[in-house]
Amino acid sequence: MSITTSLSSQDLMHYEDRYGAHNYHPIPVVLSKGDGVYVWDVEGKKYFDFLSAYSAINQGHCHPRIISTLKKQAEELTLTSRAFYNDQLGKYEKYITEYFGFDKVLPMNSGAEAVETAIKICRKWGYEKKGIAHGEALIIVCGENFHGRTTTIISFSSDPDARGNFGPYTPGFVSVPYDDIDTLGEVFAQQGKYIAGLLVEPIQGEAGVNVPGDDFIPRCAQLCAEHNILFIADEIQTGIARTGSLLAVCGNCTCEHACERGATYTRPDILILGKALSGGTYPVSAVLADDSIMEVITPGTHGSTYGGNPLACAVAMTALDVVVDEKLAQNARYLGAIFRERMQILVEKYNIVRSVRGKGLLNAILINDQPSSSTAWDICIQLAENGLLAKPTHGNIIRFAPPLVISEEELHQCCDIIEKVLSNYSDEP
Numbered sequence: 001m002s003i004t005t006s007l008s009s010q011d012l013m014h015y016e017d018r019y020g021a022h023n024y025h026p027i028p029v030v031l032s033k034g035d036g037v038y039v040w041d042v043e044g045k046k047y048f049d050f051l052s053a054y055s056a057i058n059q060g061h062c063h064p065r066i067i068s069t070l071k072k073q074a075e076e077l078t079l080t081s082r083a084f085y086n087d088q089l090g091k092y093e094k095y096i097t098e099y100f101g102f103d104k105v106l107p108m109n110s111g112a113e114a115v116e117t118a119i120k121i122c123r124k125w126g127y128e129k130k131g132i133a134h135g136e137a138l139i140i141v142c143g144e145n146f147h148g149r150t151t152t153i154i155s156f157s158s159d160p161d162a163r164g165n166f167g168p169y170t171p172g173f174v175s176v177p178y179d180d181i182d183t184l185g186e187v188f189a190q191q192g193k194y195i196a197g198l199l200v201e202p203i204q205g206e207a208g209v210n211v212p213g214d215d216f217i218p219r220c221a222q223l224c225a226e227h228n229i230l231f232i233a234d235e236i237q238t239g240i241a242r243t244g245s246l247l248a249v250c251g252n253c254t255c256e257h258a259c260e261r262g263a264t265y266t267r268p269d270i271l272i273l274g275k276a277l278s279g280g281t282y283p284v285s286a287v288l289a290d291d292s293i294m295e296v297i298t299p300g301t302h303g304s305t306y307g308g309n310p311l312a313c314a315v316a317m318t319a320l321d322v323v324v325d326e327k328l329a330q331n332a333r334y335l336g337a338i339f340r341e342r343m344q345i346l347v348e349k350y351n352i353v354r355s356v357r358g359k360g361l362l363n364a365i366l367i368n369d370q371p372s373s374s375t376a377w378d379i380c381i382q383l384a385e386n387g388l389l390a391k392p393t394h395g396n397i398i399r400f401a402p403p404l405v406i407s408e409e410e411l412h413q414c415c416d417i418i419e420k421v422l423s424n425y426s427d428e429p
């Protein structure tokens with residue numbers, strides 16, 4: 001189609017603006033190609049991708065092995081629905097449960113659907129296993145959480161944009177401040193017999209890469225165990241090697257598979273995955289749990305037409321293979337430390353950047369201006385002009401999360417770009 005390929009970035013942005021709902025505010029670049037850590041716009045300009053589609057592209061853009069599986073499976077069988085068995089689902093279920101160390105998996109598509117699934121499993125477990133009185137089950141969540149966009153999930157968001165005018169809200173959720181184990185302990189002590197689960201992000205990604213204290217996650221799990229409450233980890237953004245271990249709940253454990261042997265591994269009762277589970281090719285999400293929990297789900301109680309489809313299953317197995325074969329967790333851990341070191345130098349050198357935080361290759365810098373200012377946005381525009389794509393979150397925070405296949409040399413080039421742009425800003429009054 002020669003007409004569409006000749007459209008400029010300006011034309012294409014205009015189309016989105018004119019014909020698409022305005023539910024996003026993108027950085028003004030129009031991308032048409034990706035390979036590894038690089039993306040190209042329609043005019044052919046090359047960029048480093050430092051967002052990785054919110055950590056869905058951990059394996060890099062268009063990873064050849066994942067694309068090959070996608071093409072191969074697409075030519076065989078794509079969708080059967082769960083009315084019938086298919087020849088990929090069982091293999092995938094065996095593979096992913098062994099990979100992450102759980103008895104069972106429930107396959108879904110988007111991250112928000114997986115969170116909804118976990119909430120349903122948790123509530124049902126609360127009534128049928130814990131014996132909570134009908135309709136009384138509570139799930140504890142954390143302030144500034146991000147778990148997706150459904151009406152139930154936004155009901156327990158603290159972001160006014162995410163929840164405003166979308167009520168009436170789903171009841172049954174209680175929010176406590178993030179990384180505040182004392183308040184959590186008090187809520188458990190007071191209402192423990194009504195509490196079915198605790199839903200937590202091991203690092204809050206959307207909130208601006210909030211990294212809790214080292215003992216927060218282990219102590220959450222411990223408190224949950226003491227009160228017979230399910231510890232639910234939303235690792236949709238932090239999981240699958242992003243933070244320098246297979247899962248962020250692994251703490252500093254370096255082994256390639258989630259296991260119970262790692263001294264620092266906190267094992268969630270329910271693990272939620274999405275995003276990089278397909279390496280950015282296809283929406284694939286999953287909820288993992290052991291039999292004593294997953295057995296509350298029986299035929300007819302939950303489902304999805306596309307959940308567990310053979311295309312998704314095949315792609316996810318290859319995407320997870322790549323994570324281990326290419327040692328992405330180890331790379332994220334090694335390069336993340338270098339990245340934060342280089343950013344720390346900028347923090348000390350330039351007023352414009354207040355601090356750097358993160359783990360593995362999930363990092364953020366805090367820009368020294370009000371969250372309501374446009375400074376972080378303007379910096380991201382400058383970064384794009386210099387060939388690096390990133391996006392602000394919460395006004396004055398810039399998240400940096402490149403594909404985990406980035407090399408040390410490429411990372412240094414990116415740090416040079418960031419330094420160049422920030423140094424320009426610091427010269428201004």
Ligand SMILES: *Cc1c(COP(=O)(O)O)cnc(C)c1O
Nearest residue numbers: 110111112146147148234236237
């Ligand atoms: C992205 C994200 C979700 C939602 O995933 P979608 O695929 O966008 O529905 C949920 N939880 C966390 C922590 C996320 O980062």
